[in-house]
Amino acid sequence: MGASGRVGGAAAQSLADNGAAVRVGLRTPEKWTGPGAAVHFDLADAATYSALSGCAALFLMWPPGTTTAQVGALIEAARSQGVRRVVFLSILGAEKVPVLPHRQMEKLLMASGGEWTFLRASYFMQNLSTTHRDDIRLRDEIFLPAGQGRTSMVDVLDVGEVAALALQGGHAERAYDLTGPAAPNYFEVAQVLSDGLGRSVRYTDPSPLAFVRLGLKRGVPPSFVLFMLAEYTVARLGRAGRVTRTVEELLGRPANDLRAFVQRELVAWR
Numbered sequence: 001m002g003a004s005g006r007v008g009g010a011a012a013q014s015l016a017d018n019g020a021a022v023r024v025g026l027r028t029p030e031k032w033t034g035p036g037a038a039v040h041f042d043l044a045d046a047a048t049y050s051a052l053s054g055c056a057a058l059f060l061m062w063p064p065g066t067t068t069a070q071v072g073a074l075i076e077a078a079r080s081q082g083v084r085r086v087v088f089l090s091i092l093g094a095e096k097v098p099v100l101p102h103r104q105m106e107k108l109l110m111a112s113g114g115e116w117t118f119l120r121a122s123y124f125m126q127n128l129s130t131t132h133r134d135d136i137r138l139r140d141e142i143f144l145p146a147g148q149g150r151t152s153m154v155d156v157l158d159v160g161e162v163a164a165l166a167l168q169g170g171h172a173e174r175a176y177d178l179t180g181p182a183a184p185n186y187f188e189v190a191q192v193l194s195d196g197l198g199r200s201v202r203y204t205d206p207s208p209l210a211f212v213r214l215g216l217k218r219g220v221p222p223s224f225v226l227f228m229l230a231e232y233t234v235a236r237l238g239r240a241g242r243v244t245r246t247v248e249e250l251l252g253r254p255a256n257d258l259r260a261f262v263q264r265e266l267v268a269w270r
């Protein structure tokens with residue numbers, strides 16, 4: 001699932017590159033142009049869970065807007081249809097935050113009786129080319145309330161490649177903390193973007209209040225403004241900078257760094 005999204009898309013591509021048979025479950029399979037066979041699947045519609053029939057392994061992610069109960073029902077359906085292992089896209093530090101939906105889903109998987117692997121990913125580099133793209137593209141600014149805090153951001157392509165590896169077995173009952181190779185603060189991120197783009201991108205370091213006010217004024221939905229405030233407060237408090245070598249250990253090559261990511265995605269900000 002999630003193959004039309006960032007990590008799921010990278011996982012599907014990596015699996016196909018490894019010669020694995022891939023089935024992608026999508027709400028709009030007719031639009032799929034990537035690898036594998038596309039079938040109709042909607043987490044919000046249990047009647048579509050039969051899409052799992054005959055699958056050996058499931059890449060599971062939590063699409064915002066769906067519920068823990070729906071994920072629980074999918075985990076049960078996977079078990080009853082003989083899916084042996086589930087690789088779940090979680091969040092770095094989830095084990096310390098019991099109220100986080102991702103942690104609740106981890107617990108459901110641990111109790112499910114099947115094989116599980118958790119990919120606890122740090123912030124995605126791709127947030128810069130999706131969520132924050134227009135701030136950079138149109139206003140030459142990074143606008144988020146992370147203060148001087150460091151973030152060990154990871155490339156989604158690395159997370160997808162690790163997902164593909166785990167889906168093919170040998171990683172049962174493991175929780176992997178996946179980060180990039182360094183933890184820049186957003187002044188440094190702005191410098192990397194400026195170097196890559198050949199124009200000046202500034203990190204404007206708004207206060208939490210200024211971030212909320214301007215976000216709302218720009219028409220960002222209130223719930224998303226508050227979600228980002230919470231997310232970047234973690235960085236502001238110095239809690240998002242832990243770097244691990246797990247990607248390198250698993251893939252046998254260094255994790256992709258921010259400069260390489262920026263070069264690859266330059267078109268997003270032009």
Ligand SMILES: NC(=O)c1ccc[n+]([C@@H]2O[C@H](COP(=O)([O-])OP(=O)(O)OC[C@H]3O[C@@H](n4cnc5c(N)ncnc54)[C@H](OP(=O)(O)O)[C@@H]3O)[C@@H](O)[C@H]2O)c1
Pocket residue numbers: 001002003004005006007008026027028041042043044061062063064066089090091092121122123124127
């Ligand atoms: N952003 C970060 O920095 C970060 C870091 C760590 C973990 N995460 C976690 O990563 C997850 C998001 O992964 P992503 O960024 O790869 O996803 P994404 O690019 O936002 O794409 C979302 C995917 O979910 C699918 N989807 C939405 N509703 C669905 C439904 N009802 N049934 C089935 N599929 C549905 C979408 O498919 P359609 O084509 O059907 O819309 C799409 O493929 C979230 O759980 C997030 O908390 C994010």
